[in-house]
Amino acid sequence: MTLSYPPTRTVGVVADVAGVRVPDPYRWLERETDEVRRWQWRQAELAAAVIYDGQDPAAVRDLVQAYHGGSRPALPRCAAGRWFRAVTPPDGAAPLVVVADRPFGAGRPVADLAGFGSEENPAFLSWLAPAPDGRVLALGICADGSEHNSIRLIEVASGRVLDGAPEQVLHSAWTGGVTWLPDSSGFYFFALTGSPREFRQAVFFHRLGTPDTTVEPIPVGEGSREYTLVQISPDGRWAVASHRVGSPIPVAVRDLSEPGAAWRPFVTDCPGTVAGHIVGDHYIAVTDVAAPRGRVVAIPLDAADADDPAEWTELVPEGDTVLRSLFPVGEHLYLSEFDRTFARVRIIDRSGATTGEVPLPGRGALAAPFFPLTALALGAPADDFVFAFSTLTSSWGVYRHRPGEAELETLSAPAVTLDAELEAGCAVVPDGVAVPYHVVRPAGSDPTRAAPTLISAYGAANVPLLPQYQPDMAAFVAAGGVLVQAYLRGGGEFGRDWYRAAHREQRHVRDADLVAVAEHLIAEGVTTAGRLALTGGSDGGLMCGVAVTTRPDLWRAVLPREPLLDLIGGTRDPYLDFVIRKAWADPDDPAEVRRLLRLSPYELVGPGVFPAVYIQAGATDPRCRPWHARKFAARMQAAQEGEAPILLHVFDNAGHGAATSHDVAVAQDAEWLAFLVKTLGLRGVSVVRDRPDGHQAQLQHG
Structure with a gap:
């Protein structure tokens, strides 16, 4: 087959990256011109x-x-005994957000996404986060497919869009949207400080009902471009800032019960992952420190030196499976692991003792975010374990397991x-x-x-x-x-x-x-x-x-x-420069640039x-x-x-x-x-x- 491709000119551009000259004949195709x-x-x-x-x-x-049936697992979110979820009407109209008394009950509409987009650019719901008291719903709305999303606040009782939502744009949903305070008075979120192109982000705090949105001074290290998620204990006493999207660590902690208390460094000198949740006065986490397949540890939130693993208490030692994440449910922890890639969920108590296992509906996978940091954005404390599950040959279903029960409850069966x-x-x-x-x-x-x-x-x-x-x-x-x-x-x-x-x-x-x-x-x-x-x-x-x-x-x-x-061109893009430096090479080193050229x-x-x-x-x-x-x-x-x-x-x-x-x-x-x-x-x-x-x-x- 001989094709006639659109004419494509070349240019005599030569990039200079750390002194290494790299011809770039199609550089003009980087621009968004007519x-x-x-x-x-x-x-x-x-x-x-x-x-x-x-x-x-x-x-x-x-x-x-x-x-495509059941191709996007959308878990309902619970707050104040009611369940919030997105629904796509069968007539193909814009999705609605509904609230119901049951996870997949018919409920009533709270928000119509048609009102946030246009025919040319329909609105996409990136995330939803109801306040713990269930009175206000925060939504992340994207209108161009880019993942950049804006916060919208909805009064649940009336469906009215509230004024005063933060104006900052979120680069993505990788930090889960917003983290509400347990008393529903405000929330933390991670957003851009300038244009998306600049790729500079910070943690903000917004006080509900006021125009106040301020940068939270979390000590994450000078010049860091990594993502940060704030986690709040169910009783509202502790705040933990988890930092790094692919290998998160609890980089800082704050005692909210002490007026004026500042953020203080917590686990800062750690090349591995420490990803968990606040449980009582401890941070209980899955870590690969001294355990390539993972173990579960408890770190006192008032530890004198949380960087020292000697201060950590091991709850679950490394085993044959790969530990991936844990989810607090009442007095229990649901521990997700990979057994030769297939999902397994073990139930442990706060001492690390195994009390049961979730009877999964097959050999497959739980729906999980790409990155461990995103999995830490849970919302309100849970009394049961609601999860989506699929296999390579069956689409997503949604299930619920309650501690102590032998069987699963099917909330939404697989469609395909x-x-x-x-x-x-x-x-x-x-x-x-x-x-x-x-x-x-x-x-x-x-x-x-x-x-x-x-x-x-x-x-x-x-x-x-x-x-x-x-x-x-x-x-x-x-x-x-x-x-x-x-x-x-x-x-x-x-x-x-x-x-x-x-x-x-x-x-x-x-x-x-x-x-x-x-x-x-x-x-x-x-x-x-x-x-x-x-x-x-x-x-x-x-x-x-x-x-x-x-x-x-x-x-x-x-x-x-x-x-x-184009790894060399990627070094000119602030976001990809961040990715390349982290995962590939140092573009300021000529030898590293030459290695990039070979890849x-x-x-x-x-x-x-x-x-x-x-x-x-x-x-x-x-x-x-x-x-x-x-x-x-x-x-x-x-x-x-x-x-x-x-x-x-x-x-x-x-x-x-x-x-x-x-x-x-x-x-x-x-x-x-x-x-x-x-x-x-x-x-x-x-x-x-x-x-x-x-x-x-x-x-x-x-």
């Missing part, structure tokens, strides 16, 4: 025309829509079950480590025949890739493909050592693990290089970029999504024969800005000496995924799936699923 937007639209038109040629877009969209089979495997990489993966194949398919296969992987930032339901992957399997979810080093599935093995100077290990898995699947006859595709998002998109430029022979198709692709997909592109590539990005992405995808696509299109297409679609009103509306997400997934159907030549199948409107969703191919 010229760039026209080029971007033409690329999107070309991508859609190529992908849907010979396919029925409506049929693909119907299939994707069928598997995929007719598929699950198996486990592992690939032994050159350094002798076994890298595990799961295989999801259509039920009844022949495992001895090479099949069109998609590897999905991440392997970065201590973020675990979990065996949970993903609607796009489910639709791929329903269309006849085999999904391989690979757990590469760099992720958080197997504890600190697994993560650190592919961190900073060892980032190349993640890429070697991926190649080993791909070669293993081919050697085992699961697939062939001519039927193998790869996908990943964000840092996983960078993984895709490295894979397609360094081992193009392994793949039939590569699909980066919301990707980070940056944009710099790795050179003339060659490449497989088909489809790059998907969001126009309002604040993390991996769309220019990463634009520049990489332009360079790849110019370098392609084969006939496979290099396609790009930057979607309007879409960001990094966390605040992308349902309709846009379905459109993204449909085009992504159609590209795989076309490129991998999925078998001619008719997959039928009932839809809520009484019709059936169906995909015909071949």
